[in-house]
Amino acid sequence: MPAITVDNLSKTYRYHRKAPGLRGSIAGLFRRQMLETQAVADVSFTVEAGEIVGFLGPNGAGKTTTLKMLCGLLYPSDGQARVLGFTPARREPAFLRQISLVMGQKTMLSWDLPAMETLLLHKEMYSISETDFQRNLKQLAEILEVTELLRVQVRKLSLGERMKMELLTSLIHRPALLFLDEPTIGLDVVSQQRVREFLRDVNREQGTTILLTSHYMDDIEVLCPRVLVIDHGRLHFDGALASLVERAAPYKVLSAVFAAPVPPAALATALGELEQRPTADPLRISLAVPREQVADVAGRVLRLGRVVDLSIEEVPVEEIIRAMFRAPGSIGARA
Amino acid sequence: MFWRMVIMNVMSTIEYRASFVIYMVNVVATPLISLLVWLTVSEQGVALPYDRSQFVTYYVLLSVVSMLTSTWLAPFVAQAIRLGGLSSHLLRPVPYIAHFAGNNLGEKIVKLPLLLPLVALVALFFRADLRLPTQPRDWLLFALALPLAAAVAFLLDFVIGSLAFWMQDVSGLVRLKNLVGALLAGQLVPLALFPPQAAGFLEAQPFRYTLSFPLELLTGSLTPEATARGFAWQVGYCVGLWACYRLLWRYGLRSYAATGA
Numbered sequence: 001m002p003a004i005t006v007d008n009l010s011k012t013y014r015y016h017r018k019a020p021g022l023r024g025s026i027a028g029l030f031r032r033q034m035l036e037t038q039a040v041a042d043v044s045f046t047v048e049a050g051e052i053v054g055f056l057g058p059n060g061a062g063k064t065t066t067l068k069m070l071c072g073l074l075y076p077s078d079g080q081a082r083v084l085g086f087t088p089a090r091r092e093p094a095f096l097r098q099i100s101l102v103m104g105q106k107t108m109l110s111w112d113l114p115a116m117e118t119l120l121l122h123k124e125m126y127s128i129s130e131t132d133f134q135r136n137l138k139q140l141a142e143i144l145e146v147t148e149l150l151r152v153q154v155r156k157l158s159l160g161e162r163m164k165m166e167l168l169t170s171l172i173h174r175p176a177l178l179f180l181d182e183p184t185i186g187l188d189v190v191s192q193q194r195v196r197e198f199l200r201d202v203n204r205e206q207g208t209t210i211l212l213t214s215h216y217m218d219d220i221e222v223l224c225p226r227v228l229v230i231d232h233g234r235l236h237f238d239g240a241l242a243s244l245v246e247r248a249a250p251y252k253v254l255s256a257v258f259a260a261p262v263p264p265a266a267l268a269t270a271l272g273e274l275e276q277r278p279t280a281d282p283l284r285i286s287l288a289v290p291r292e293q294v295a296d297v298a299g300r301v302l303r304l305g306r307v308v309d310l311s312i313e314e315v316p317v318e319e320i321i322r323a324m325f326r327a328p329g330s331i332g333a334r335a
Numbered sequence: 336m337f338w339r340m341v342i343m344n345v346m347s348t349i350e351y352r353a354s355f356v357i358y359m360v361n362v363v364a365t366p367l368i369s370l371l372v373w374l375t376v377s378e379q380g381v382a383l384p385y386d387r388s389q390f391v392t393y394y395v396l397l398s399v400v401s402m403l404t405s406t407w408l409a410p411f412v413a414q415a416i417r418l419g420g421l422s423s424h425l426l427r428p429v430p431y432i433a434h435f436a437g438n439n440l441g442e443k444i445v446k447l448p449l450l451l452p453l454v455a456l457v458a459l460f461f462r463a464d465l466r467l468p469t470q471p472r473d474w475l476l477f478a479l480a481l482p483l484a485a486a487v488a489f490l491l492d493f494v495i496g497s498l499a500f501w502m503q504d505v506s507g508l509v510r511l512k513n514l515v516g517a518l519l520a521g522q523l524v525p526l527a528l529f530p531p532q533a534a535g536f537l538e539a540q541p542f543r544y545t546l547s548f549p550l551e552l553l554t555g556s557l558t559p560e561a562t563a564r565g566f567a568w569q570v571g572y573c574v575g576l577w578a579c580y581r582l583l584w585r586y587g588l589r590s591y592a593a594t595g596a
């Protein structure tokens with residue numbers, strides 16, 4: 001049985017529009033124009049137990065709304081979700097005991113007390129046995145390197161330290177399914193990397209199914225073999241990150257740095273129709289080259305002048321995604 | 336599990352020492368001022384339904400009972416609903432209301448030992464006029480009415496805070512409830528001093544059962560029938576408010592938007 005099955009899930013928010021200014025506010029007292037926005041529209045997918053799946057999409061795309069419906073915080077307006085065999089919106093204790101949601105911008109720790117106190121509370125709330133609790137705590141605290149910080153008041157922790165405590169707290173009951181909403185937001189590069197490695201270990205060693213949203217493409221590249229791309233509430237892509245890249249960017253980026261400037265005319269004749277990408281350095285050129293022409297183009301570039309440096313790389317995933325959201329529908333629906 | 340929540344709140348409360356010392360003084364000072372006013376009034380020869388010793392007993396006990404039945408959760412519930420802080424609580428396999436029950440009990444456990452010496456001091460000063468019941472039966476009834484009063488006050492507050500599922504701002508409503516509540520609960524003036532025409536209304540309204548009723552049991556101003564009726568009202572309000580809470584949350588969660596996160 002899949003861990004998550006989503007069928008035509010939709011969520012519509014209702015809100016009212018306020019005309020600008022005081023006059024608008026007063027008018028709003030008497031008559032309100034109710035509007036609806038569809039945050040999630042007809043989304044369907046399944047996730048097998050043990051997978052790590054990344055949710056990609058710009059702000060307001062519907063990622064977080066989908067996540068919230070899957071962990072039972074929001075009632076879907078339409079469609080169905082089954083998570084671990086439960087209907088999330090019913091919020092049955094047996095369901096809640098098996099999931100966890102980490103929100104980069106919200107805390108579940110008690111602000112004035114050391115994290116240890118919240119952990120002890122969770123031990124009782126989730127009925128964790130003493131042996132399991134001690135074992136999980138020791139293991140998680142060691143990997144996250146926070147053993148020393150367990151007794152420090154939460155409000156005295158740095159953002160990175162707090163985030164690690166959030167992760168520890170959310171995993172102390174060994175959930176089968178972990179939802180992460182922007183888990184690395186605001187963290188420095190080193191902490192981001194720690195958190196990523198930690199999540200990968202948790203998935204590998206405990207078979208925890210992980211669903212995460214992130215703005216940081218690195219999170220997705222490192223962690224998620226499979227991605228779901230969502231925009232304007234609709235699912236645009238479901239498949240391997242590699243195939244998304246191939247499909248959206250059937251070219252590689254070739255960059256070269258010359259010892260002396262190359263005359264533009266010579267460049268134009270040698271490169272013909274190839275698209276030049278903007279660079280800050282006048283000695284450097286950067287080209288988008290169709291995959292099958294890479295070797296040939298590299299040869300032509302090397303003959304243009306003395307080349308000090310040459311590289312041929314995949315297009316950064318970030319750029320692909322950005323291009324994709326600028327022109328929705330530019331990639332096929334499903335892999 | 337619930338005990339752990341209570342302990343956590345005890346610990347959090349102790350973190351804010353200064354604020355609850357000020358609170359304590361407030362809790363004792365306000366009834367003391369009222370008491371002095373009424374004693375002056377009765378010395379002027381105004382005929383009142385309460386005698387000197389009843390006033391003293393009422394106001395000395397008022398500070399303890401009012402602290403033990405107080406609630407302060409409605410604005411927090413409303414804010415959690417409106418700004419989305421509720422989300423992280425909804426993810427736990429424990430109802431949100433338990434969080435506030437733990438907070439309520441935890442803070443009271445800290446406040447009580449600090450309040451009692453202050454009250455004892457006031458009691459010592461007025462010892463000539465203080466008449467506490469001598470029958471164990473009266474104390475037993477009081478011990479029963481007190482937690483019920485705390486429950487009525489707590490549930491009423493929780494229900495009002497829960498209206499934030501539909502209302503943008505419940506703070507006005509909370510202020511109104513606090514003002515009307517203080518008057519109708521007997522916080523400012525004993526309910527016995529209200530005009531006799533209001534007796535029926537005063538008996539039926541919920542605020543009496545959050546404070547005045549246990550105090551009336553201790554000042555010995557109730558007949559056995561009135562006592563029985565009082566308990567019936569109190570239990571009735573508990574059950575009714577609990578039902579309201581369940582209903583509000585069942586429908587409220589459907590419109591909850593989990594803003595922010």
